[in-house]
Amino acid sequence: MRSAYRTLLRLYPADYRTMFAAEMERAFDQIANERSVLTESIGVITGAAAEWIAKWTTDPVVRGRTLPDIRMMRPPGITREVWFRSDQCL
Numbered sequence: 001m002r003s004a005y006r007t008l009l010r011l012y013p014a015d016y017r018t019m020f021a022a023e024m025e026r027a028f029d030q031i032a033n034e035r036s037v038l039t040e041s042i043g044v045i046t047g048a049a050a051e052w053i054a055k056w057t058t059d060p061v062v063r064g065r066t067l068p069d070i071r072m073m074r075p076p077g078i079t080r081e082v083w084f085r086s087d088q089c090l
Helices: 002-009 014-031 037-057
Strands: none
Touching (some): 014 037
C-alpha cells in the first residue's frame, strides 16, 4: 500500500511534493493502522486537485511564484565556487 500512496503523491505539483512528501509519508505510516487507507488515498487525490486548482486560478503575477525548490539550493558549508564549478557533479 505504501508504494501506491507514493504514486498518488506524484499527483501533487513538484514544488509542493518536494517540501511535504516525506512528512506526508510519515503521517501515512502512522495512520495506516488506525484509519482506512482508502480514506487517506481519497484525501491525497482531493488535496492534489486543490493544489493544482490554486496554482491555475491565482493571479498570473502570483502564479509564477512557487515554493523554494530545495533540490536546487546550495547546501550549508558548500562555497559558491565549489557549487557552481562546471566540472562538479553534486
